[in-house]
Amino acid sequence: MKKIASILESFNIDKDDYEFYGKDIVKIDFTKYQNLKKKGNLILITSINPKPSGEGKTTTAIAITDGLNLIGKKAMIALREPSLGPVFGAKGTATGGGESEVLPVERINMHFTGDLHAITSANNLISAVIDNEIYWGTKLNIDINRIVWKRCMDLNDRALRNVEVQIKKNIKRKDKFTITAASDMMTILCLSKNMEDLKTRLENTIVAYDVEGKEIFLKDLNVVGSVLALLVDAIKPNLVLSKYNSPSLIHLGPFANIAIGTNSIISSQLALKLADYAIVESGFGSDLGFEKFMNVVNYDKDLIPDCVVMVVTIASLRLHDDFINNFYHLEQHLKHVELYNLNLVVAINVMNGDSQEEVDLLTKWLTKNNYSFERNNGYLEGPQGSKKLAQKIVEICDNKKNIKWLINKEDSLETKIKKVINNFYYLKDYDFSENVLNKLKILNNSKYANLPICMVKEHSKIDGNIANLENYKIMIRDIELNSGAQFILVYTNSVFSMPGLSKEANFKDINVDNNKITGLK
Secondary structure, three states: HHHHHHHHHHOOOOOOEEOOOOOOOOEEOOHHHHHOOOOEEEEEEOOOOOOOOOOOOHHHHHHHHHHHHHOOOEEEEEEEOHHHHHHHOOOOOOOOOOOOEEOHHHHHHHOOOOHHHHHHHHHHHHHHHHHHHHHHHOOOOOEEEEEOOOOOEEOOOOHHHHHHEEOOOEEEEOOEEEEHHOOOOHHHHHHHHHHHHHHHHHHHOOOEEEEOOEEEEEEHHHHHHHHHHHOOOOOOOOOEEEOOEEEEOOOOOOOOOOOOOEOHHHHHHHHHHOOOOOEEEEEHHHHHHHHHHHHOOOOOOOOOOOEEEEEEOHHHHHHHEEOOOOOOHHHHHHHHHHOOOOOEEEEEEEOOOHHHHHHHHHHHHHOOOOEEEEEEEHHHHHHHHHHHHHHHHHHOOOOOOOOOOOOOOOHHHHHHHHHHHHHOOOOOOOEEOOOHHHHHHHOOOOOOOOOOEEEEOOOOOOOOOOOOOOOOOOEEEEEEEEOOOEEEEEEOOOOOOOOOOOOOOOOOEEEEEOEEEOOOO
């Protein structure tokens, strides 16, 4: 507690503006720091399409933060909160690894400070109120077939993807569960800049339509105040320390293949106000997390990266590229960053099993094509293993560039979709379902026409062609308006917003021995 208090003091955070959740976690009241004029350098972490166990983006982001603090820079990281679904399911922890880790791992990956539970409760309160309105037959006249708000829970449970709820003996309706990380409530809170902004977004969230087709907003349910009461602490960023005492904000966690894939705007902005270098991680590969950071999170153009770090591992490159003849997959991801004329460095995340021959082939190709790169060995060596990478990032941040933008607010929704498909998935052909064409016509003639689009896509292939089909076309199968988060979801192919558990999921390895949680990996 003394260590955290001392570090917070060094970042000029007053003791009245934070409270401890146990001895090693604090919540920060960010409100008085919003108007600070100081703005640090933003380092955005992304990667190529990851292998099933990930690319080590979080590990690399923590290593860079530790490395920057080692060389005398004032650095702070902003990460997403783990979701219990992946913890017990496919991927495991979201706290880094080895010597590049944030602590306490067990608490962060389990209940932490209760943010995701609060979001789940707030989300499901709204669903309960909607059904209560139908039960009592109020003047809202809700059309039970046009309720767009979904229930959620923070676990992988495929059986809840489609459910039927009985409101009265003679009234049943279809409903869906999403995982909390993919819920509308998560993205609304994550994109809110303060409590006032959150209130406005909630009030203007469409939850259903009445029998005449008129929009029903959350404010019409008279529940906004209660929702805010449930979120009054969840909106505050959490702070912990890395193994090497780097301050680490961990706050909110939307999925990147469904939602925006980045921690809260509040925590990113707080890190930028307090530190000289703010390190932020985007989800999955640059075809998802980076694309959404630039085109959705950054829609107001106020979070421009001073340097983008592309994380690669030799193991993943073996899945995608031919070391002898080309690095085509890597090059596609690097071009994503070049679209915006941003500073770029490739971080080669060192792992056991890397062959020196393959490393040499990679570095030779990067040198030949004028890409800046450095190896990161923070996993094994801590800050010393990422020192050179940190130094390179500092040098690159001094090279100020004029950013370019891919998408304009004035672009039609079809144009926005086309630009992402052409420039990020490298596809020329795509199809809209009839349902989508009808919805696009309505949205293009509405007050929502200038909103950004948030693509929903499978994460392991850059084009989403997981079946390796010939003459492949990506299908735009549905679109949904999220008026609270202020974007339009565009669903491609078949991606579930409620994951399922695999046959050999992580829950089989987790246990408690001598009151300590074991098996998290």
